[in-house]
Amino acid sequence: MMLHKNLKYKNGFTLVELLVVIAVIGILAGITIVSYGNWKQQSATTSLKNDLSNAATAMENYRTFNNGYPLPNTPAGLLSATLSTYTSTPGDTVTFTSGDGTTYCIDAINSASFPSMPYYIDTITNTPTAGTCSGRTNVPTPGIPTSLVANSSTDTTISLSWMPSSNATSYTVQCSTDSSFINNVQSATSNTTSATVSSLNNESTYFCEVRALDASVQSTWSAQATTNTEVSAPSGLTVAGASTTSVSYSFSSIPNAASYNIQKSSNSGFTSPTTHNQTGLTGSFLGMSPSSLYYFRVQSVDSSGVPGPYSSVITASTYTNWGVYSLITGVGDWNGDGHNDIVAYNPTSGVFDLHLGLGTGQFGPAIPLYTPGTTVVNLIGPGILSGQTSPVLFWTQSSTGTPGYYLQSDGNTGYTGSAVASGTNYASYISVFAAPAFYTGKTPLYIGHTGSLYEEQLISGGTSSLLLNYGSGWDTSFPGNNVFGVGDFNGAVSGVGDIAGISSAGAMTIYPGTGTGTTGTTFSGGTGWTSNYVTGGWDYNGDGHPDILRLNTSGVLQLYEGSGVSSGTVPYYLNSGVPYTVN
Numbered sequence: 001m002m003l004h005k006n007l008k009y010k011n012g013f014t015l016v017e018l019l020v021v022i023a024v025i026g027i028l029a030g031i032t033i034v035s036y037g038n039w040k041q042q043s044a045t046t047s048l049k050n051d052l053s054n055a056a057t058a059m060e061n062y063r064t065f066n067n068g069y070p071l072p073n074t075p076a077g078l079l080s081a082t083l084s085t086y087t088s089t090p091g092d093t094v095t096f097t098s099g100d101g102t103t104y105c106i107d108a109i110n111s112a113s114f115p116s117m118p119y120y121i122d123t124i125t126n127t128p129t130a131g132t133c134s135g136r137t138n139v140p141t142p143g144i145p146t147s148l149v150a151n152s153s154t155d156t157t158i159s160l161s162w163m164p165s166s167n168a169t170s171y172t173v174q175c176s177t178d179s180s181f182i183n184n185v186q187s188a189t190s191n192t193t194s195a196t197v198s199s200l201n202n203e204s205t206y207f208c209e210v211r212a213l214d215a216s217v218q219s220t221w222s223a224q225a226t227t228n229t230e231v232s233a234p235s236g237l238t239v240a241g242a243s244t245t246s247v248s249y250s251f252s253s254i255p256n257a258a259s260y261n262i263q264k265s266s267n268s269g270f271t272s273p274t275t276h277n278q279t280g281l282t283g284s285f286l287g288m289s290p291s292s293l294y295y296f297r298v299q300s301v302d303s304s305g306v307p308g309p310y311s312s313v314i315t316a317s318t319y320t321n322w323g324v325y326s327l328i329t330g331v332g333d334w335n336g337d338g339h340n341d342i343v344a345y346n347p348t349s350g351v352f353d354l355h356l357g358l359g360t361g362q363f364g365p366a367i368p369l370y371t372p373g374t375t376v377v378n379l380i381g382p383g384i385l386s387g388q389t390s391p392v393l394f395w396t397q398s399s400t401g402t403p404g405y406y407l408q409s410d411g412n413t414g415y416t417g418s419a420v421a422s423g424t425n426y427a428s429y430i431s432v433f434a435a436p437a438f439y440t441g442k443t444p445l446y447i448g449h450t451g452s453l454y455e456e457q458l459i460s461g462g463t464s465s466l467l468l469n470y471g472s473g474w475d476t477s478f479p480g481n482n483v484f485g486v487g488d489f490n491g492a493v494s495g496v497g498d499i500a501g502i503s504s505a506g507a508m509t510i511y512p513g514t515g516t517g518t519t520g521t522t523f524s525g526g527t528g529w530t531s532n533y534v535t536g537g538w539d540y541n542g543d544g545h546p547d548i549l550r551l552n553t554s555g556v557l558q559l560y561e562g563s564g565v566s567s568g569t570v571p572y573y574l575n576s577g578v579p580y581t582v583n
Helices: 015-028 041-062
Strands: 002-004 032-035 092-095 105-108 119-121 128-130 146-153 158-163 170-176 186-190 194-197 205-214 225-228 238-242 247-250 259-265 274-278 282-285 293-301 307-310 314-317 327-332 341-346 351-355 367-370 376-383 392-397 404-409 415-422 431-433 445-447 453-459 463-469 483-487 498-502 508-511 533-538 547-551 557-560
Touching: 146 205, 146 225, 158 170, 158 205, 170 194, 186 194, 194 205, 238 314, 247 293, 274 282, 327 392, 327 533, 327 547, 341 376, 367 415, 376 431, 431 483, 483 533, 498 533
Parallel strands: 327 376
Antiparallel strands: 002 105, 105 119, 119 128, 146 158, 158 194, 170 186, 170 205, 205 225, 238 247, 247 282, 259 274, 259 293, 293 307, 293 314, 327 341, 341 351, 351 367, 376 392, 392 404, 404 415, 431 445, 445 453, 453 463, 483 498, 498 508, 533 547, 547 557
């Protein structure tokens, strides 16, 4: 009996040891039964098994077991095979299949029962054939792939390519953290000369090899290529705080990272970014422009200085330098995104800046809206006027006899047409403000220079008309530009706006609207409002109740959240009347 197979074995084994390998393969052989009609197999296969067993016993007795048996053609150098038994019946034949799927050709001659009928089990067909292995058919063995190269890697993948092999129809590539391919083995198959192996450990050295396949025949493994996977991208990148000129950040640590690169850019493509390399998990970018949007991302760097992939990109805006503005007003939903917005006037640049509301009580960066050309003393946002379809911005100018103007939204972040003149002698008014639905549902309300409070209506086309006079003395009680509309602040009469005034001592008094041409019972809006520019009338935090904005003398913009009810520790305010800083 002979076993024909080119086996690869470890250096240092003797010829006797190699013979033992052959015997062991025979002992471990899986005995499978396939039909072979009218073959008198019972005696033949029994004899074959006896021959294999006797030969194996004899050679195994000769074999020393100091180093174990060398075993062929498997990634880990181990051959897994099991010994199967069967009860033979007429027509049975014998096959031998190794643990890696290769079927070997086995010569067998039963000289006792069939001296003239040698047979073999063909490597290709797995069927017994009369004759010997020397006459078997052969499928061309694929060539061994060459020039295996690791082209790129991420924290969990390695992409490889190689030169094509002769007679190959497909390829199998595998990578392991050891060159014996025992630990952390991952593989991939491909019909081309490239493949990507996935599900790898980050920042690890991997050994990779490839072999070619053609039907049931496969080549031996190629020479190995070695490469490293990257460190993973940090997670949890978040903005921890901001100011007018800085943004602070934090992120989560990554095992095996020696340092981190965090980048800031004014554009999503990260053109000319600013990069900080650091070992800590927190930090700040300084010297940034106020009221500006920035993009941030972070990557890990391993001990060799090789960076990994970037994290997801986050955005943050520096706070607006509200101190550059002298006037601020709510304009309703100027751009149509469902959130109320504000417009602020910068007397130095002479520009109206639009700040889009985020619906959270915060606002986006400045968007230049319009340049009025002359000094502005009163700025209001009545919302949508009678006969209009989108919000308007209204302002008055300082020169005596000049008209007021209004500008209509284009439904985005600009305006339609040009400013429309509306009336004359607005310069004689101390304050001009909007108080929606205070009585007639018309807007805005004005305080005259005599201290009388007038309600006038702005009409599409730039005209206005006097509706009601709410009496005099408003300039004495609330000197300066300190009367404004607060919307339906107390919720007493649904949808009817209220008016607030701030005294010289900084005390706020709120006059509830009744919708009948009179004011309801006044109530306190709190104290401490001295030397501040205050406005209200719109819901900025999305809870359905109008809020109050205050720009203090330090240039800090604060938001007081209205509750719409008179209960609580501080009536009509959320958060016990404590404001929070607007970015």
